[in-house]
Amino acid sequence: MQLRVPGPTPCPEEVLNAMTRQMVNHRGKEFGELLERATEQLKRVFQTKNDMLILTGSGTGGLEAAVVNTLSPGDRVLAVSIGAFGDRFGDIAAAFGAQVTRLGFEWGTAADPEALRRALKADPSISAVLVTHNETSTGVTNDLASIAAVVRESGPLLLVDGVSSVGSINLPVDEWGCDVVATGSQKGWMAPPGLAMVSVSQKAWAAFDKAKMPRFYWDFGKARRFLNEKKQNPWTPAVSVLYGLAVGLDMMEKETLQGVFARHAGVSQVARDGVKSLGLSLFADEAHASNTVTAVKIPEGVNGKKLLQVLREEHGVVLAGGQQKLDGKIFRIGHLGWVEEEDMREVLRALEAALPRARG
């Protein structure tokens, strides 16, 4: 079976085996050591000295946490969006009462830092910029280095959806000055879903002190206090997912961060070259094509649903369809986490065989 959706990603056997470990007391020493070690390892992957909080929830929970801990109702925020997940990030802020200005770009393209500069100049009252580093719905990676540089010029908070980027694509949190970055355990981390990992800068903590959006479960302050004072989470954490994540982090450390990034770059190149060699077109602007997910246009005369079905049922290859307005127009190959070039070649061979069967 090749599970190649952009998450959950397949887990290595070592990770799955770690999941059989019996429960321990989440208020005990053993768990504390596990939590502390994973926290430090995560900081190295995030390339940050910021606080790192491990929350029990999906990646979307991490995004909600980023919003409610740093903003107040009525705050003006700029939501940069190049797809479904960028829209969602803005929706979260709006749901909690922020005044959201949307800066949208055509799906398949990356955000233009110049347009962002103009938008920030046009409204100096904007207190936070929300941006997706890697847009899973379109297979585009934003130029976050340039975006972050523009945000730093004028000073709002920079809240980053790094769900499908950190740990797979270079995101040096401190170098770029990202205030909150959220990801999920089921992406590049090679672990099952259930944990959201979030970095929080000093500037974000200053915002936290003034932020008035209601919060309880996602409260960063409680999470930091329990971590620093007791090596615990405030609420019972997803213990076995942390067992898995710890093994994934060890594997990443062994491979080295540069090795992990290079592997993702190599695998995604195989995916893009292979797709094109089959006569298919990439959906994303190739200059900004993602190293974790490749979106492919469904060609005229091919039934996308049938294609995914044939791949799944006859070749054991599970790919993802398009989301929202891209439903039926693209399919997506996830290549993040535990993936090698040979996996991608297997996917491409299956795709070649399946395409003629999915006509009509």
Added chain:
Amino acid sequence: MQLRVPGPTPCPEEVLNAMTRQMVNHRGKEFGELLERATEQLKRVFQTKNDMLILTGSGTGGLEAAVVNTLSPGDRVLAVSIGAFGDRFGDIAAAFGAQVTRLGFEWGTAADPEALRRALKADPSISAVLVTHNETSTGVTNDLASIAAVVRESGPLLLVDGVSSVGSINLPVDEWGCDVVATGSQKGWMAPPGLAMVSVSQKAWAAFDKAKMPRFYWDFGKARRFLNEKKQNPWTPAVSVLYGLAVGLDMMEKETLQGVFARHAGVSQVARDGVKSLGLSLFADEAHASNTVTAVKIPEGVNGKKLLQVLREEHGVVLAGGQQKLDGKIFRIGHLGWVEEEDMREVLRALEAALPRARG
């Protein structure tokens, strides 16, 4: 090792083995069937025809979800509390802007339904009652049948923290008319933490339609729509925890609900009798002693911290201390989920041996 804290609870080998199962697409058919089956099984344990939602998060997340989906800022709610978790439930409502009236009872005792009746009569504007079925911090089970009957007389919503009760202690949701009941996978369900399971009545849905507290991640409406239309969760769920929970549910079904409840009653009787035979005193009013957790007073001259340490390091028995104002005053024995009378006898033998070592 005897992990006997009131959660996480030990998982049977079958559950742990299920956790090694490889990830599947959470938008695919296989996951949909798993989710649907677990949802139906949960309804049988909750003894309800209400909607059942499986959310990724801790039990506290389930409580937050209960609040934010049914209430509006400014709503008057009555928070019945007999301990730390009752206080927390009220704190959640207050954090989201409810006007919370606290109806507290001495820790170690149960809530008095008559006092509740008086409080509800005194303020007919109360739109919801928050109550903990089983108070994990004190080892007391509230008389929820009587409490629910009182609430039904005057008509507010009844939101129930069933985190450490449903699945271990009888809680017939429909018969008692509970509008929202929340629990967590790491309690009686014999699974690892990471999922919150919540039942939602028609009356709660009517409240949902008018409720204005901000919500996104915990939104019941999205969860219901994704479940009913696609057999999916809106956000990536904790897939492997669901694998574990599914096995736990099968085991519970095989044992029968009455069998599960009887086992918990029997084990807790062994715990209480054994504790008393060692000359120790129960913290809880025995008429309302919990069948899932037993709180024991630390006798004069015994160092509670030392006692837990000796039990852990020399006997492999992990118990919990007291929370908040009970820190150092009680210890707690968890006996819910995967537990037999012989486990309790082992705990008691260890306790007998450890007590003399923990003087001073």
